[in-house]
Amino acid sequence: MLTTRPRGTNDILPGEVEKWQFIENEARKVSRDFGYQEIRTPIFEHTELFLRGVGETTDIVEKEMYSFFDRGKRNITLRPEGTASTVRAFLENKLFAEPQPTKMYYIGPMFRYDRPQAGRYRQFHQYGVEVFGSHHPSVDAEVIGLACTYLEKLGLSGIKVHINTVGCPECRPQHHVNLLKYFEDKKDKLCNTCQDRMAKNPLRILDCKNSTCQEISISAPTTESSACSECKGHFQQVLNYLEILEVNYLVDPKLVRGLDYYTHTAFEILVQGIGAQSAICGGGRYNGLIEQCGGKPMPGIGFAMGLERLLLTLNNEKVNLTGLLSNPEIYIAVTSPKAQELSFRLAMELRKKGISTEKDYFEKSLKAQMKAADRFDVKFTLILGEEELANNKIIVKEMATSEQKEIPIDDILSYLERGLLKND
């Protein structure tokens, strides 16, 4: 073999691709039901979009971007997430001039240079939604409710939403101060990375997996406790709306998100049994992002769902995704070279009528062709040979019952149409 697929990428093969089509179609349906329209943005953007949009100090920007110079010496990056591109398209195409809010969704590949592991790939796929233009807490709840509805429609039960408020530019500095004050005298006990986090981003100490760090964090000041009254109020209302939607949520004071742009509401949907990467959906509010990208101040909120992780979960939960495969309905077996042309034309006519039809491509024995027909699990096998050709007839064998009849060739189309209708 010349080479293999690049590390962290996957071929989605026949048999698997039907599942993708299914979950993508369901995403489109649910999005439409909630009033979201699809947007398709380029898979690569100018690097500066992500530098500003995602945040210079995030891991994504610092070590995970697929960036390169194109032949025109432009600095280009394969998109690592969907929100920045959506905001850019919103501004560039002046969608803000339309009636607000703007509710959009996207489905497509994203790229991050990570070490692959279960549920993490260098090219992965996300279904995401974004709402621009409204601060209203019901929007936060709607977006979360949309994610839950989608997952439930796919057959996942017991969805649990973890939710928190990460504050706003007004109160976040105060929270940092409170955290630093709290951790100051305990610094020696923290793990090395958390000691670094003291300086860089003390918020992240809260979700460190080191057990002593966790113990220390238990009684750390929560974001909610340091939140300003506006943030608190917003958060309470979001929770209230979630209850109206009967969304099963858990306030998780330790939930923080790694992207710089989040404000107020942050949430994740976690599942078990698919490895260490258990968040299949993450999102939150980003009220500063549109302005950050050069627009007028305008609030926004959204989520992104990892489709590989979703598929892993559906698989793990034994959600039935079978029956998505479509087998041919008819197999045409040919036993005489003379019958080849007629059978070929017949196959084409059936296909044009919307009757999916398979045939042999090797001039195999009838036995072998019957075997193939059986494997395709067709309803009828047509047999065409010298005798049939001579009599202007064709044998129709119903595979399930093994019954077979001779039908005049001229009547075969209508005969099959009736026969296929009978059991559908």
Place this chain on the structure above:
RNA sequence: GUGGGUGUGGCGAAGUGGUCAACGCACCGGAUUGUGGCUCCGGCAUUCGUGGGUUCAAACCCCAUCACUCACCCCA
């Protein structure tokens, strides 16, 4: 970037120094002359990720390298 595990035919998998590299599944062919699903028979790796070394002899030992995989960081 760091650490662990694994690499034998299309897939699963035995074999840990000494004839032809088990077996199962899948695939292909056949079991009297034109018919599937069961059964039976036959076929299917000059070769054990790759390169080098040790040895009379290596899939099995050593070194290197690559790939896959899981985990950390972080995220979907």
